[in-house]
Amino acid sequence: MTAHPQDLAAATGRDAFRQALTEHAGQDPRIWCCDSDMGGVAQGFGAAHPERYVDLGIAEATMMTTAAALAAAGKVPFVHTMASFAALRAGEQVKVDIAYNNLPVHIAATHGGLSGGHFGPTHQSLEDIAVMRALPHMTVVVPSDSATAARLVPLLAGLPGPSYVRLARRATAPVGPAGRPFALGRADVLREGGDVTLVACGPQPVLAALGAADRLAADGLAATVLDMATVKPLDVPALVAAAERTGRVLTVEDHSVIGGLGSAVAEALAEHCPVPLRRIGVPDRFCDRVGGHDELLAHYGITDERVYETALAWHKGVDVL
Amino acid sequence: MTTTDQTATDPATTDPAAAEPAATVTDPAATATARTGLPLAERALRVRQHIVAMAASPEGAHIGGALSAADILTALYFDVLRVRPEEPEWPGRDYFLLSKGHAAAGLYAVLAERGFLPVEELDTYARSGSRLGGHPLRTVPGVEFPTGSLGHGLALGLGLALAARRDGRDNRAYVLLGDGELQEGSVWEAADSAARLGLDNLTAVVDRNRLQINGSSHRGNLADRWRAFGWRAVEIDGHDLDALSAALREPPAEPGVPTVLLADTVKGRGVPFLENRAKSHYALLSPTLRHRALKALAAASRTEQDR
Numbered sequence: 001m002t003a004h005p006q007d008l009a010a011a012t013g014r015d016a017f018r019q020a021l022t023e024h025a026g027q028d029p030r031i032w033c034c035d036s037d038m039g040g041v042a043q044g045f046g047a048a049h050p051e052r053y054v055d056l057g058i059a060e061a062t063m064m065t066t067a068a069a070l071a072a073a074g075k076v077p078f079v080h081t082m083a084s085f086a087a088l089r090a091g092e093q094v095k096v097d098i099a100y101n102n103l104p105v106h107i108a109a110t111h112g113g114l115s116g117g118h119f120g121p122t123h124q125s126l127e128d129i130a131v132m133r134a135l136p137h138m139t140v141v142v143p144s145d146s147a148t149a150a151r152l153v154p155l156l157a158g159l160p161g162p163s164y165v166r167l168a169r170r171a172t173a174p175v176g177p178a179g180r181p182f183a184l185g186r187a188d189v190l191r192e193g194g195d196v197t198l199v200a201c202g203p204q205p206v207l208a209a210l211g212a213a214d215r216l217a218a219d220g221l222a223a224t225v226l227d228m229a230t231v232k233p234l235d236v237p238a239l240v241a242a243a244e245r246t247g248r249v250l251t252v253e254d255h256s257v258i259g260g261l262g263s264a265v266a267e268a269l270a271e272h273c274p275v276p277l278r279r280i281g282v283p284d285r286f287c288d289r290v291g292g293h294d295e296l297l298a299h300y301g302i303t304d305e306r307v308y309e310t311a312l313a314w315h316k317g318v319d320v321l
Numbered sequence: 322m323t324t325t326d327q328t329a330t331d332p333a334t335t336d337p338a339a340a341e342p343a344a345t346v347t348d349p350a351a352t353a354t355a356r357t358g359l360p361l362a363e364r365a366l367r368v369r370q371h372i373v374a375m376a377a378s379p380e381g382a383h384i385g386g387a388l389s390a391a392d393i394l395t396a397l398y399f400d401v402l403r404v405r406p407e408e409p410e411w412p413g414r415d416y417f418l419l420s421k422g423h424a425a426a427g428l429y430a431v432l433a434e435r436g437f438l439p440v441e442e443l444d445t446y447a448r449s450g451s452r453l454g455g456h457p458l459r460t461v462p463g464v465e466f467p468t469g470s471l472g473h474g475l476a477l478g479l480g481l482a483l484a485a486r487r488d489g490r491d492n493r494a495y496v497l498l499g500d501g502e503l504q505e506g507s508v509w510e511a512a513d514s515a516a517r518l519g520l521d522n523l524t525a526v527v528d529r530n531r532l533q534i535n536g537s538s539h540r541g542n543l544a545d546r547w548r549a550f551g552w553r554a555v556e557i558d559g560h561d562l563d564a565l566s567a568a569l570r571e572p573p574a575e576p577g578v579p580t581v582l583l584a585d586t587v588k589g590r591g592v593p594f595l596e597n598r599a600k601s602h603y604a605l606l607s608p609t610l611r612h613r614a615l616k617a618l619a620a621a622s623r624t625e626q627d628r
Contacts, residue, residue: 059510069480
């Protein structure tokens with residue numbers, strides 16, 4: 001049974017992914033689910049497949065190592081925790097036990113970027129993509145809506161090695177039709193235009209890029225918008241093609257400007273197609289402002305207004321960054 | 322599996338030293354173990370001789386903790402673990418994880434003696450291009466996981482034991498930890514989960530040599546600590562090969578309760594100038610010291626035989 005698009009549109013990326021995982025595990029007996037007292041997973045996957053569900057408790061390091069051993073024994077574990085705990089608290093276990101051995105453990109992380117909101121910097125994760133991207137063998141994915149989050153499950157389960165996927169805590173509008181082109185390692189070209197390339201990953205950044213593209217269109221400027229859901233391996237051919245066509249690239253992400261999508265794009269462009277680049281993301285600082293996710297994103301300019309204004313001013317020769 | 326089948330597949334019988342008849346295998350649980358070879362004490366002596374040789378190689382080795390673990394490793398690989406050296410990934414194998422990965426020289430020595438690698442390969446230890454580095458790599462036959470970062474092995478054993486249990490397989494997982502390693506918090510995460518999950522097919526062995534780089538690793542009553550985490554704790558002489566074998570082979574004494582053996586050992590055991598010295602943690606032996614060490618091992622072995 002596949003998930004219904006109309007249900008998914010209202011679901012969070014997290015819930016859509018978990019539901020798809022529970023359903024897909026019915027067809028793929030290799031799939032296991034490792035929990036770290038996250039809530040919600042036990043009632044879903046745990047109830048449907050108790051023989052393949054294990055809760056390691058509030059022990060993320062042990063969960064990662066256990067998952068590596070399960071994978072070595074032929075299982076395909078999906079582990080559930082928060083981004084900060086996956087990337088840093090248990091980061092050494094992810095590196096040594098999972099990535100080094102190239103074992104198919106799939107890390108499903110919530111609370112990526114500023115989505116921890118008012119929970120503060122302990123529960124925000126502005127560096128998870130940077131950490132995971134630096135690990136050999138690791139595939140890094142940030143789906144931009146619930147439909148693609150759900151579609152990720154069988155794709156990840158088919159990988160020979162590990163992956164890290166950032167899942168949204170809140171429902172957002174779909175960024176495209178439920179059946180849009182979606183494959184690991186492929187950018188989805190949501191808009192095509194010749195004036196500027198906007199590269200984004202994750203729900204709010206991609207929506208901000210799309211909103212900015214609409215505003216730019218009203219001003220007569222045509223933007224290319226790439227949904228770069230797979231940050232690693234980066235779709236360099238699609239990026240270079242867009243950069244060659246537009247001559248300038250603007251990245252948008254819910255992450256530190258150090259080490260994430262903006263850095264990945266900068267590295268690829270510098271080597272393959274050096275065009276001017278600007279990055280919109282969280283500056284190099286901790287966010288100790290109390291507020292909701294949208295408020296914090298707005299605080300750092302991860303909005304369609306800011307993307308629009310930046311692109312427009314840049315086009316006019318006024319570089320605002 | 323019949324005894325005849327086992328004789329045919331047991332690589333220990335290809336070892337000229339393993340001339341004894343397979344009839345010495347009396348316990349059905351021993352099907353793939355190497356009880357047919359040299360007496361355990363002689364095997365342990367050879368393991369120690371290899372360790373000394375590796376510590377005398379250009380890079381040196383973690384000799385103190387390898388020598389303290391030598392009897393535990395010998396008992397495991399020659400009298401306990403169901404393994405097939407010619408088929409390291411045999412699905413029916415028992416799992417061994419060297420959580421104190423710095424004792425790699427000890428593991429290489431016992432793997433070579435058991436037939437997982439040519440004994441001559443030990444001469445390549447830590448040299449350019451060798452498979453045998455300062456911490457075990459997964460490319461070494463018989464190594465389940467690369468270790469060396471302390472505090473990982475118990476959760477690896479937990480995962481392997483859990484998979485076996487849920488699959489209905491009877492494989493057991495054995496994890497060798499250092500006593501200094503118990504300072505790593507992840508050990509206690511895994512201890513907590515393993516007990517809660519009822520994994521009585523998981524056995525931990527603590528090589529309690531009571532020393533770490535900066536001095537004493539003694540931290541009070543370890544048995545009480547493990548018991549408080551829901552484990553069955555057994556204190557044992559970590560240099561008594563027969564006692565180690567018996568304790569390691571014992572089926573779970575309490576259903577659903579994992580067992581830890583707190584094995585009292587001597588760091589540097591067998592080489593008097595290294596014994597009970599924190600400085601033996603890592604050493605590069607000069608040719609003179611190598612000679613002295615080998616002489617001491619041989620002398621201790623003769624004394625043992627006279628007894």
